[in-house]
Amino acid sequence: MTDTISTIHGRISAQHFDSSKQLSTDEIRALVKEATEAPSSFNIQHWRFIAVTDTAKKQALTAASYGQAKVSEAAVTFIILGDLEGHTKLKGILDQSIDAGLLPREIAEQWVQMANGMYGSSAAFARDEAIRSASLAAMTLMLAAKARGLVSGPMIGFDPAQVKEIFGISEQYIPVMLLPVGYPAAGNTSRKPRLQVEEVLSFNESRQF
Ligand SMILES: Cc1cc2nc3c(=O)[nH]c(=O)nc-3n(C[C@H](O)[C@H](O)[C@H](O)COP(=O)(O)O)c2cc1C
Known part of the structure; x- marks a missing residue:
């Protein structure tokens, strides 16, 4: 197995963390840098x-x-947030790809129009996309943590209104997930069993799974 596949199979959702072991701000920055390598719609990077x-x-x-x-x-x-107005920053983001010679200017202009049409006209779509992007970044962060010898524990068990109030999070952002990351303590269980592939996979058509 490659390192990546081993990392995928080795990750657990940890319940117990060693509170005596800290991470430096540089280590935290490195994890976030790795999380931001995730893909996102138009490269908007709503996370x-x-x-x-x-x-x-x-x-x-x-x-x-x-x-x-x-x-x-x-x-x-x-606290992993999704930017509900991420598409409004797209022009500046795509300018970097234009400057790097990765994207023709006319295509970038079309993308900006498309993104404004898609997300500017539907708050629900903009919210879905913010959650999708932030979730991909969260998964990438969990794998990066595992690869660095750390454990993580994704969480939706929190009160979003309280979290927004405590941290002064504006209406522009939706708290998508909490993700504790650190060194493991004793007592974590191994990975939970998953549904069988046959239960979740269909080829070429949908079915009643
Ligand atoms: C979006 C999401 C929300 C979760 N919320 C919680 C939570 O609030 N508290 C908790 O203990 N575990 C939470 N979990 C952990 C799941 O229970 C765990 O990922 C699942 O049982 C599989 O465990 P494994 O990754 O160790 O195999 C959450 C997981 C995800 C992906």
Whole structure:
């Protein structure tokens, strides 16, 4: 197996983190850099990250997460946000690809028009896309953490309104996931069994799975 496949099979959703082991800000930056290598629609990159490392902030976030202790025990808990207005930054993003010789200017202009049409006219579509992008970044971050000898634990068990209030998150952003990341403590279980491939795969047509 390649390193990547081993990393995929080796990742667990951890419940227990070693609270005595911290991550440096450079290590946290490196994880986020790796997360941002994920793909996104038009390369809009709707993901944003709040790295919660401060003890008091972690405690407040734990309370907003129905007391889930891993939020405080992990070296860092990321609040992964999706930008609901990500498409409004697309022109500047595509200018970088134009400058790098990766994208013709006329195509970039068409993409900006398309993105504005798709996401500017439908708040639901813009929200779906923000969640999709942020989720891809979250998965990439989990794999990067595993490859670096860390564990992670994706979480949707939190009150988004409370999280927004505690961290001053504006209406432009949706909290998509919490992601504690750090060194493991004893007591984590191994990976949970998955549905069989036959139960989730169909070739060439849909079916009642
Ligand atoms: C979007 C999402 C939300 C989750 N929310 C929570 C949570 O709030 N608390 C928790 O303990 N686990 C949570 N989990 C972890 C899942 O229970 C776990 O990923 C699943 O059981 C598979 O475990 P494994 O990755 O170790 O095989 C969440 C996972 C995902 C992907």
